[in-house]
Each structure stands twice: as C-alpha cells, then as structure tokens.
Amino acid sequence: xxxxxxxxxxDTRSGFGEGLTELGRSNDNVVALCAxxxxxxxxNVFAEENPERFFQTGIAxxxxxxxxxxxxxxxxxxxxxxxxxxxxxxxxxxxxxxxAYSNKNVKICASHAGITLxxxxxxxxxxxxxxxxxxxxxxxxxNTCDFNQTKSATIEISNFDGPVYLRFGRPKVxxxxxxxxxxxxxxxxxxxxGNDVTIVATGHLVWExxxxxxxxxxxxxxxxxxxxxxxxxxxxxxxxxxxxxTGCLVSAEEHNIYGGxxxxxxxxxxxxxxSPQEFVGTKDTFGExxxxxxxxxxxxxxxxxxxxxxxxxxxxx
Amino acid sequence: xxxxxxxxxxxxxxDILRMVHAVxxxxxxGSLGCVEFFVTLYKKVLKxxxxxxxxxxxxxxxxxxxxxxxxxxxxxxxxxxxxxxxFRKIDSRLQGHPTNHDNLPGINxxxxxxxxxxxxxxxxxxxxxxxxxxxxxxxxxxxxxxxEGQNWEAFMFAAAKKVDNIIVTxxxxxxxxxxxxxxxxxxxxxKSKFESFGWKVLEMENGNSLDxxxxxxxxxxxxxxxxxxxxxxxxxxxxxxxxxxxxxxEWHGKAPNxxxxxxxxxxxxxxxxxx
Numbered sequence: 001x002x003x004x005x006x007x008x009x010x011d012t013r014s015g016f017g018e019g020l021t022e023l024g025r026s027n028d029n030v031v032a033l034c035a036x037x038x039x040x041x042x043x044n045v046f047a048e049e050n051p052e053r054f055f056q057t058g059i060a061x062x063x064x065x066x067x068x069x070x071x072x073x074x075x076x077x078x079x080x081x082x083x084x085x086x087x088x089x090x091x092x093x094x095x096x097x098x099x100a101y102s103n104k105n106v107k108i109c110a111s112h113a114g115i116t117l118x119x120x121x122x123x124x125x126x127x128x129x130x131x132x133x134x135x136x137x138x139x140x141x142x143n144t145c146d147f148n149q150t151k152s153a154t155i156e157i158s159n160f161d162g163p164v165y166l167r168f169g170r171p172k173v174x175x176x177x178x179x180x181x182x183x184x185x186x187x188x189x190x191x192x193x194g195n196d197v198t199i200v201a202t203g204h205l206v207w208e209x210x211x212x213x214x215x216x217x218x219x220x221x222x223x224x225x226x227x228x229x230x231x232x233x234x235x236x237x238x239x240x241x242x243x244x245x246t247g248c249l250v251s252a253e254e255h256n257i258y259g260g261x262x263x264x265x266x267x268x269x270x271x272x273x274x275s276p277q278e279f280v281g282t283k284d285t286f287g288e289x290x291x292x293x294x295x296x297x298x299x300x301x302x303x304x305x306x307x308x309x310x311x312x313x314x315x316x317x
Numbered sequence: 318x319x320x321x322x323x324x325x326x327x328x329x330x331x332d333i334l335r336m337v338h339a340v341x342x343x344x345x346x347g348s349l350g351c352v353e354f355f356v357t358l359y360k361k362v363l364k365x366x367x368x369x370x371x372x373x374x375x376x377x378x379x380x381x382x383x384x385x386x387x388x389x390x391x392x393x394x395x396x397x398x399x400x401x402x403x404f405r406k407i408d409s410r411l412q413g414h415p416t417n418h419d420n421l422p423g424i425n426x427x428x429x430x431x432x433x434x435x436x437x438x439x440x441x442x443x444x445x446x447x448x449x450x451x452x453x454x455x456x457x458x459x460x461x462x463x464x465e466g467q468n469w470e471a472f473m474f475a476a477a478k479k480v481d482n483i484i485v486t487x488x489x490x491x492x493x494x495x496x497x498x499x500x501x502x503x504x505x506x507x508k509s510k511f512e513s514f515g516w517k518v519l520e521m522e523n524g525n526s527l528d529x530x531x532x533x534x535x536x537x538x539x540x541x542x543x544x545x546x547x548x549x550x551x552x553x554x555x556x557x558x559x560x561x562x563x564x565x566x567e568w569h570g571k572a573p574n575x576x577x578x579x580x581x582x583x584x585x586x587x588x589x590x591x592x
Binding site: 055060062065066068071075096097098102103104 | 374376416428432433435437440442445448470471474477478
C-alpha cells in the first residue's frame with residue numbers, strides 16, 4: 001500500500017461546513033439548525049446562502065432537537081449543529097423519544113467532541129457521547145478522522161434515511177484520506193495491511209495509529225491499521241478478517257473506554273473470535289483545560305500509547 | 318351533526334373507561350377531560366385529504382392521554398375500532414403512550430416524556446412554510462406539562478420567528494399526578510406569560526362544551542397566519558362525564574375497578590357500539 005501522506009492540517013469541523021455548503025446547493029430538502037454556535041460549527045456559508053432553510057434556535061438545544069424532528073416529519077432532512085456535549089448528553093431524552101424512537105431522519109452533527117476541545121475544560125469535553133448514542137436503537141453513529149472524511153460523510157448521510165449521529169472535532173489535524181473516495185456508511189477502511197497486530201482507530205486517533213505503525217515497523221512489528229468511522233453499525237467483517245490473521249487487537253479512540261468503539265469491538269471478538277485486546281481511550285475520567293496536544297499526551301491518546309498497547313497485546317497472543 | 322357528535326363523545330368516554338379497566342392501567346382522568354376537544358378536532362376542524370400531503374397535522378404532547386387519542390382515531394377511520402382492545406397489551410400498536418414506531422395510522426411522533434410536542438409541532442409548521450403548504454399544525458399540551466423548560470424554549474422561538482401556522486391548545490384542568498397544579502408547582506398567570514412571550518392568547522371557558530371548543534378553534538384558525546403563534550387556554554374538567562372522577566387528580570393515572578366501571582358506564586350508555 002502507498003504511504004499515507006498528510007495533505008496539510010485542517011479541522012474536521014470545516015469538513016462538515018464544506019459538506020453542508022455543498023448540500024445546500026445540491027439538495028433543497030436539506031435544512032440546518034444551530035444553537036448559537038454557527039461560527040464554531042462552520043455553518044455560516046449554508047446560513048448565508050440559504051437563509052430560509054437555516055434556523056438559528058438560540059441557546060436552546062432541546063427545542064432544536066424537537067424542531068428537527070418536526071422538520072423531518074414534514075419531509076425535510078434536518079442537520080443540527082452544536083458541540084458534542086450539547087448535542088447528546090444535554091438532549092438525550094429529546095433524541096431518544098422525538099428522534100430515535102420516532103425514527104426521524106435527523107442528522108445530529110456534533111463538533112468539539114472529546115478532549116481536543118481543549119482550554120474550555122471538562123464541562124465542554126464530552127467523552128461519553130459515542131456510548132450514549134450507540135445505545136439508542138436505530139441510531140447510526142459516525143466518528144470521522146479528518147477533513148476529507150468529515151466532508152464526504154456529511155454529504156453521504158443526507159442520502160441515508162434514518163437518524164445519524166455525526167461526531168467530529170475542533171483542532172486542525174492531519175488531513176490524509178482520499179478526497180475523491182465516496183463515504184460508505186458502515187464500511188471500515190483498510191489503511192495499511194500487516195500480520196502481527198490489528199489496530200482499529202476512529203476519529204483523531206486514526207492519524208496517531210498511522211504514526212504508531214511507523215514506529216512499530218522500525219521495531220519489526222507489522223501492524224494492520226483499520227479506520228472505523230462508523231461505530232454503529234460496526235463493520236464486523238473487516239475486523240474479524242484482520243484479527244483472524246493477526247490474533248490480537250488494539251482499539252483507539254478519543255472517548256471513554258467505557259461505552260466506546262473498543263467495547264463494541266470486544267463484544268464482537270468475545271462472541272465470534274476471542275482474542276487479546278488493549279484499549280486506548282480515556283480511563284473513566286473527565287478531561288481538563290489545556291492545549292489539545294498536551295491533553296492528548298496526558299490522557300494517553302497518542303501514538304506512543306498505541307505503540308505501547310500494541311507491544312503489550314502482542315505478548316498476550 | 319351535533320347530535321351525532323354527542324353520541325360520539327359518549328362512546329369515546331366508554332372506550333376510554335373500558336380500555337383502561339381492561340389492563341388496570343392508563344390515564345382516564347385527562348382523557349375524559351379532552352373528549353370534546355378530540356371529537357371536535359377530528360370531526361369538524363382538521364382538514365385531512367388522504368390523497369394529499371398538504372394536510373393539517375395534530376401532535377399530542379401529553380401522550381399519557383392516549384386512550385382518548387386512540388378512540389378518536391379509531392372512530393374516525395384511521396384503524397379498526399376492534400384494535401382498541403389491544404391497548405397496553407403485548408404485541409400491540411396501541412402502546413401506553415402514543416408512538417409512530419409501530420406504524421399506527423394517524424400518529425406522527427412518539428410522546429409521553431413531557432414537554433417535547435410543541436417543539437415538534439413548530440418544526441412541522443416550519444416545514445409547511447418551506448413547502449408552501451397552507452395547512453395548519455395543532456398541538457395539545459397539558460398544563461402541568463408546562464413545568465418542563467423545553468416548552469418555554471419553544472414558545473420563545475415561535476414568537477421570535479413568527480411561526481403563525483400553529484395552534485397550541487393547553488388542557489387547562491389544573492391537575493397533575495401529585496395534586497393540583499397550584500400546589501405542586503404553580504404555573505401562575507398563563508395568559509400573561511404567553512402574551513409576554515409574544516403569543517396570541519385565546520381563552521376557552523368551557524373546554525367540555527362541544528360548541529365552545531368548535532367556536533374557539535374556528536376563531537383560532539381565523540387568527541392564524543397573522544404573524545403570531547396562537548395558544549388556546551382550554552379549561553377542562555379532569556374526569557369529565559363520570560361524576561366520581563370529576564374535579565380531582567385521583568383518576569389521573571388510575572383505572573376503575575369492576576364496580577366503578579359499571580357505575581361509570583351506566584352514566585354513559587352505549588351509543589355507537591362498543592369495540
């Protein structure tokens with residue numbers, strides 16, 4: 001496989017903004033709602049180009065989710081935008097009843113997910129949202145890894161009929177996926193083949209996994225890297241196929257190890273292919289204020305943590 | 318016509334009582350208090366043409382009064398009256414609280430967890446504006462339910478964005494599970510609250526009068542599409558039509574026993590045929 005190259009750092013939320021802008025131009029049924037974070041969510045262009053299809057709800061997320069459920073009832077494809085914390089925990093019951101149980105075609109788009117929100121601290125850094133959303137019956141859960149993937153995911157979910165949680169982040173990170181690749185919901189991506197250990201990563205941890213694999217290679221360990229952007233439904237085949245070859249797995253995510261991607265994978269493995277697994281994620285803790293990169297290091301959400309977990313899991317084979 | 322409506326009111330009351338009695342659960346009090354509203358809305362007000370997408374739409378926010386909703390829908394032809402017998406039983410589309418999850422005709426959204434229906438109704442109203450659809454959205458909400466903060470987010474939004482194709486009715490019966498609304502958490506002067514939020518307020522003194530429900534809903538329609546959302550404060554008597562269930566919160570969420578059912582049904586003799 002070709003070496004994976006960073007095309008230049010960009011924030012995933014700008015990928016969402018560009019995707020939404022394209023949808024505004026191509027699909028009259030797409031509407032957008034935002035709870036006073038239009039700039040942060042990069043929804044300005046959509047709002048300027050489609051004032052009649054953009055709804056500023058003010059700081060009132062519960063109402064925003066209800067409005068979206070109603071707009072979907074009226075045949076629209078609503079995209080809601082706010083921080084991940086206010087997109088999920090704050091409005092869990094509204095999503096549960098008015099969106100998920102009611103099977104409404106609402107796209108809940110959540111920026112500033114995880115600890116890389118940075119200086120605002122733990123009140124704003126949700127590390128539980130994947131768990132909250134994946135527990136809802138019928139909810140599709142997507143966590144994109146870079147600008148290109150976030151843009152293509154934003155466009156693709158408009159073609160999918162059903163509730164979706166789309167999770168992305170704040171900081172500028174490596175942009176390395178192929179911009180021309182069509183996003184396929186529920187399909188994992190093989191980024192690098194290897195025989196010794198499977199590393200499954202989502203979101204901002206995918207680039208860290210790529211960096212870890214380079215260091216592992218220097219140490220004679222050939223890691224297979226899989227990017228899982230859709231946490232639910234999980235691409236079980238790509239994971240089982242890989243682990244049947246490597247015999248062990250490391251999961252990596254910017255999320256609590258309780259309730260995240262790693263737990264979904266461990267349920268899969270324990271029922272289909274029992275294998276050693278190590279978890280890279282936050283260890284049942286809240287975050288704190290600080291620069292994103294320093295927080296990633298402090299909480300073990302980086303390439304060296306993935307490297308160490310790979311070395312450890314290999315010993316358990 | 319009104320003779321027929323009176324018959325239907327009596328039959329819907331019987332349906333409510335028999336449904337909750339059969340499963341010894343459910344909410345007869347609020348259901349009985351809103352029979353005249355539902356019958357009037359579905360038989361005389363809502364414009365629904367099954368060949369068109371451009372129809373009036375109704376959202377029930379206080380989902381616990383599902384018995385009156387189900388009975389009215391069944392007796393308006395949305396599904397067979399016999400299906401009322403499945404209320405709250407296993408494998409039923411008539412869940413304890415209404416849902417579209419199981420494709421029950423006439424239900425557009427799930428409700429039960431309170432305070433969400435006005436937001437949903439506003440979203441539908443916005444979609445109707447985008448679709449150049451002249452029809453209206455009707456929402457019914459409880460009065461105790463207004464203690465939920467989401468309602469006030471929605472009320473603020475509706476006035477600020479001039480969503481004027483929605484008519485919200487508050488079932489103003491003054492009761493909730495724990496007691497009178499005044500005692501539990503006084504919701505205060507609703508009229509001035511709504512007016513200060515920028516809503517056009519209509520007051521209905523007797524929400525258990527078919528004539529008054531009809532005339533107020535007609536007035537609300539006339540006042541719609543004039544830049545302001547409309548709310549009707551509809552005073553009703555919880556448990557209306559069954560003497561021992563009236564003017565108390567006792568029957569909010571309690572089913573009658575065999576003896577009580579017999580007394581209640583004797584006060585409401587069969588008119589259109591029990592399910």
